Amino acid sequence: MATAPASVTGAQDTIFALSSGAGRTALAVVRVSGPAAGTALDRISSPRPKPRFAAFRKLRHPDTGEEFDHALVLWFAGPNTETGEDMCELHLHGGRAVLAGAFAALSAVPGCRPATAGEFARRAFENGKLDLTAAEGIIDLIDADTDAQRRQALRQASGALAELYEGWRKELIEAQALLEASIDFSDEGDIAETAETNGLAIAASLAARIGAHLQDGRRGEIVREGFRIVIAGPPNVGKSSLMNALARRDVAIVSDEPGTTRDVLEVRLDLGGYMAVVADTAGLREAAGTVEQEGIRRALSRAEEADLVLWIMDATAPAADMPADLAGRGQRVLRILNKIDAADARRNVSADHAISARTGAGIPDLVTKLSRTVAEAAEGSNNPAITQLRHRQQIEACLEALKSVGPLSKLPPELTAEQLRRAADALGRIVGRVDPEDVLDQVFARFCIGK
Numbered sequence: 001m002a003t004a005p006a007s008v009t010g011a012q013d014t015i016f017a018l019s020s021g022a023g024r025t026a027l028a029v030v031r032v033s034g035p036a037a038g039t040a041l042d043r044i045s046s047p048r049p050k051p052r053f054a055a056f057r058k059l060r061h062p063d064t065g066e067e068f069d070h071a072l073v074l075w076f077a078g079p080n081t082e083t084g085e086d087m088c089e090l091h092l093h094g095g096r097a098v099l100a101g102a103f104a105a106l107s108a109v110p111g112c113r114p115a116t117a118g119e120f121a122r123r124a125f126e127n128g129k130l131d132l133t134a135a136e137g138i139i140d141l142i143d144a145d146t147d148a149q150r151r152q153a154l155r156q157a158s159g160a161l162a163e164l165y166e167g168w169r170k171e172l173i174e175a176q177a178l179l180e181a182s183i184d185f186s187d188e189g190d191i192a193e194t195a196e197t198n199g200l201a202i203a204a205s206l207a208a209r210i211g212a213h214l215q216d217g218r219r220g221e222i223v224r225e226g227f228r229i230v231i232a233g234p235p236n237v238g239k240s241s242l243m244n245a246l247a248r249r250d251v252a253i254v255s256d257e258p259g260t261t262r263d264v265l266e267v268r269l270d271l272g273g274y275m276a277v278v279a280d281t282a283g284l285r286e287a288a289g290t291v292e293q294e295g296i297r298r299a300l301s302r303a304e305e306a307d308l309v310l311w312i313m314d315a316t317a318p319a320a321d322m323p324a325d326l327a328g329r330g331q332r333v334l335r336i337l338n339k340i341d342a343a344d345a346r347r348n349v350s351a352d353h354a355i356s357a358r359t360g361a362g363i364p365d366l367v368t369k370l371s372r373t374v375a376e377a378a379e380g381s382n383n384p385a386i387t388q389l390r391h392r393q394q395i396e397a398c399l400e401a402l403k404s405v406g407p408l409s410k411l412p413p414e415l416t417a418e419q420l421r422r423a424a425d426a427l428g429r430i431v432g433r434v435d436p437e438d439v440l441d442q443v444f445a446r447f448c449i450g451k
């Protein structure tokens with residue numbers, strides 16, 4: 001990619017790493033990338049197989065000649081490889097001594113050294129094989145726990161986001177060119193005016209599309225990071241008991257002493273193929289010690305950020321009022337009456353749902369309802385969604401620049417062109433075409449070694 005910087009880790013080095021799982025495994029894949037990849041393969045096994053064909057070879061230390069494995073090897077000639085460099089792969093038996101032998105053999109080849117985390121992917125980026133969003137998609141794919149996360153990550157890794165943002169960026173560059181033409185032809189009134197009008201029309205149409213893209217209810221971020229559910233309510237109503245029932249294990253301490261839970265406790269759940277992060281919080285009440293007060297502060301701040309609050313009520317105790325800011329959240333609060341198994345349960349309280357965290361009554365229905373809510377929040381149109389804050393911030397910056405150039409703003413064409421350039425640069429930062437140095441280290445540090 002033209003704007004990408006030279007590698008900070010030395011692109012002339014040939015790097016190698018274990019790319020499959022660590023530990024004792026049936027097979028282990030070691031990948032090698034860089035100018036000496038072919039020599040390395042020749043030095044430890046020969047003859048070199050045809051490119052992209054697997055061959056069975058005896059593998060030897062290049063200096064001592066000692067065999068360390070009998071294995072499949074593959075040779076990939078650059079630049080049509082994942083990193084854009086020459087590459088080879090060793091599909092070894094996955095024992096620790098075999099791997100130690102392979103690493104010793106590769107280290108003995110001049111120019112070869114172990115790779116750092118994300119170094120293969122970074123070379124792919126620098127050789128224009130990946131844009132930043134695709135790299136991020138690959139990390140998310142490796143991290144994916146649910147079907148929805150996998151689908152979204154795979155789509156991003158295949159370039160769906162880059163295509164969308166690059167498409168918009170091209171339109172912005174075209175609009176900017178029209179504005180610049182209107183400056184160049186300012187002596188010829190008609191031509192200048194038409195160019196300016198056309199440029200502004202592109203900007204206005206983009207502003208509408210980008211605005212709609214931002215108003216997606218965080219759908220992509222919900223899939224990627226999880227739908228945030230917070231269990232809140234007065235002390236002792238059974239919040240921790242519900243958390244344990246949803247998690248199907250004893251994650252939280254349950255006791256009949258009010259004020260048991262102090263800190264926020266989280267579990268990750270797969271709800272119908274979508275990730276949800278459920279948080280149990282401290283019971284909300286007025287009189288409490290310093291530690292409990294801090295717990296209550298954390299509970300309220302979590303509830304504030306939540307996609308859904310489960311407000312728990314105790315069917316054996318007098319009703320407690322929901323804090324005003326929670327009550328004002330409308331749809332995003334589910335009122336749940338707990339302890340309906342108890343002999344003295346009040347059943348006439350208005351609630352969205354009635355359960356017993358103790359017997360499990362009503363829990364399957366609640367889970368179904370939650371799964372449906374998460375699915376509604378995560379599903380949307382077929383357009384790719386914003387998947388992370390880094391992208392959202394740049395898209396917001398892009399829209400802000402675009403909003404300043406509307407026909408009503410009456411900016412001189414020079415300033416309009418400048419704002420269009422800023423809008424295009426914001427999109428360029430997402431895919432890594434503009435100022436990639438700022439984010440490269442952060443993005444590639446999230447990769448594991450061997451990727």
Ligand SMILES: Nc1nc2c(ncn2[C@@H]2O[C@H](COP(=O)(O)OP(=O)(O)OP(=O)(O)O)[C@@H](O)[C@H]2O)c(=O)[nH]1
Nearest residue numbers: 235236237238239240241255259260261283357358
């Ligand atoms: N009968 C009955 N008791 C329940 C039920 N759920 C919880 N309890 C009891 O209520 C008490 C409080 O339960 P917890 O889950 O600790 O309540 P909590 O809301 O987390 O309490 P704090 O952390 O103190 O705010 C315990 O004695 C539980 O056994 C239920 O469905 N039925």
Ligand SMILES: [Mg+2]
Nearest residue numbers: 239240260261
């Ligand atoms: Mg609790």
